[in-house]
Amino acid sequence: MDYDLYVVIDEDYRPGLDLAQLTHAVAENGASVIQLRCKHSCDQRFYDLALSLRQVTLCYRLPLIINDRLDIALAVDADGVHLGQEDLPASVARRILGEGKIIGVSAATPEEARLAAEAGASYLGVGAIFATGTKSDAGDPIGPEAISAIRPVCSLPLVGIGGIALANAASVIRAGGDGVAIVSAIMGSDDPASATAALLRTVKAAKSELLVR
Amino acid sequence: MDYDLYVVIDEDYRPGLDLAQLTHAVAENGASVIQLRCKHSCDQRFYDLALSLRQVTLCYRLPLIINDRLDIALAVDADGVHLGQEDLPASVARRILGEGKIIGVSAATPEEARLAAEAGASYLGVGAIFATGTKSDAGDPIGPEAISAIRPVCSLPLVGIGGIALANAASVIRAGGDGVAIVSAIMGSDDPASATAALLRTVKAAKSELLVR
Numbered sequence: 001m002d003y004d005l006y007v008v009i010d011e012d013y014r015p016g017l018d019l020a021q022l023t024h025a026v027a028e029n030g031a032s033v034i035q036l037r038c039k040h041s042c043d044q045r046f047y048d049l050a051l052s053l054r055q056v057t058l059c060y061r062l063p064l065i066i067n068d069r070l071d072i073a074l075a076v077d078a079d080g081v082h083l084g085q086e087d088l089p090a091s092v093a094r095r096i097l098g099e100g101k102i103i104g105v106s107a108a109t110p111e112e113a114r115l116a117a118e119a120g121a122s123y124l125g126v127g128a129i130f131a132t133g134t135k136s137d138a139g140d141p142i143g144p145e146a147i148s149a150i151r152p153v154c155s156l157p158l159v160g161i162g163g164i165a166l167a168n169a170a171s172v173i174r175a176g177g178d179g180v181a182i183v184s185a186i187m188g189s190d191d192p193a194s195a196t197a198a199l200l201r202t203v204k205a206a207k208s209e210l211l212v213r
Numbered sequence: 214m215d216y217d218l219y220v221v222i223d224e225d226y227r228p229g230l231d232l233a234q235l236t237h238a239v240a241e242n243g244a245s246v247i248q249l250r251c252k253h254s255c256d257q258r259f260y261d262l263a264l265s266l267r268q269v270t271l272c273y274r275l276p277l278i279i280n281d282r283l284d285i286a287l288a289v290d291a292d293g294v295h296l297g298q299e300d301l302p303a304s305v306a307r308r309i310l311g312e313g314k315i316i317g318v319s320a321a322t323p324e325e326a327r328l329a330a331e332a333g334a335s336y337l338g339v340g341a342i343f344a345t346g347t348k349s350d351a352g353d354p355i356g357p358e359a360i361s362a363i364r365p366v367c368s369l370p371l372v373g374i375g376g377i378a379l380a381n382a383a384s385v386i387r388a389g390g391d392g393v394a395i396v397s398a399i400m401g402s403d404d405p406a407s408a409t410a411a412l413l414r415t416v417k418a419a420k421s422e423l424l425v426r
Contacts, residue, residue: 071301075283
């Protein structure tokens with residue numbers, strides 16, 4: 001499983017945007033994982049959106065992760081679900097979904113990381129690394145050093161999230177991140193395809209640097 | 214399955230109320246079904262509440278229905294789920310839950326009733342029958358005559374919901390309802406136990422009257 005460039009498609013980010021088309025563009029330009037986040041729509045709409053993104057991710061053989069909602073993930077046979085600290089417990093999600101599905105858990109500290117790993121998480125979303133405008137409950141930024149703190153005590157893939165863009169993505173990888181999760185730097189871009197490609201190059205370059213050190 | 218007195222435990226109704234204790238009181242006094250509705254809490258809290266109500270409903274051998282959320286229903290092994298017109302499609306819920314679980318669907322018209330039955334609904338919640346303050350998106354009241362309109366075209370159990378209280382519960386049964394769903398007339402009562410018992414007597418009396426006609 002490749003977490004290099006984990007693209008979050010947030011329905012609230014730009015109302016009216018064609019999210020299936022956006023997903024095509026980011027998938028074609030190197031996204032490793034697609035997450036659908038849909039905090040304020042009715043479930044019928046969430047389900048319809050998830051179905052339409054599922055068509056795209058199947059074409060590109062990319063994993064589709066549903067934010068928060070295990071039922072929507074089951075309904076569209078997504079590859080997994082991402083759970084925050086206030087969502088259903090990961091252990092319960094693992095029991096329902098079985099071993100074959102991806103369960104991501106948000107963690108900001110080594111203790112949260114340890115508990116998530118025990119509960120059966122597949123990867124951790126660590127953040128908010130930098131200040132972000134796309135998640136109202138994200139809390140104060142914890143910096144790439146939060147990843148450095150979790151890295152020694154946790155063998156799960158760590159994906160940095162929150163305010164990550166071209167200028168700071170490499171610092172997340174250097175801190176021990178396996179990848180970066182991106183909302184604004186792609187959804188807020190006038191050219192999401194190029195933004196995706198540029199972010200992927202940056203992540204890959206930072207990983208290469210670490211290897212040759 | 215007995216739908217006489219379907220009690221909705223709405224977490225928003227009276228913040229701070231001990232909902233497990235309330236569920237005990239209504240279960241002991243003749244509730245036929247318990248539904249947990251939790252529109253504004255985090256999922257962790259919804260799950261914890263559902264677990265605590267589950268303990269009570271198992272004691273009383275009452276069905277526990279989870280409003281809107283199939284994942285919470287699965288997580289606590291509830292008896293079923295109730296879905297509105299803007300929630301996950303009932304057909305999808307049926308596919309995920311299988312035949313053994315109860316799926317309730319909100320319906321206000323004969324056409325919605327027909328579609329819900331086709332999709333695999335177990336019962337219909339018909340409303341809002343009367344004006345209600347507990348559901349902001351309930352729309353204009355449709356009156357007991359909505360039940361009379363659906364009854365001839367639908368063999369599913371019909372449960373009236375919305376503004377039903379002691380004074381008007383019998384009219385719902387006389388219109389062809391199999392039961393009444395209650396929020397305010399129990400949760401807003403100073404004595405939910407007595408309110409439950411009185412409502413049950415009213416429903417049973419109205420059903421007896423119909424039988425002897």
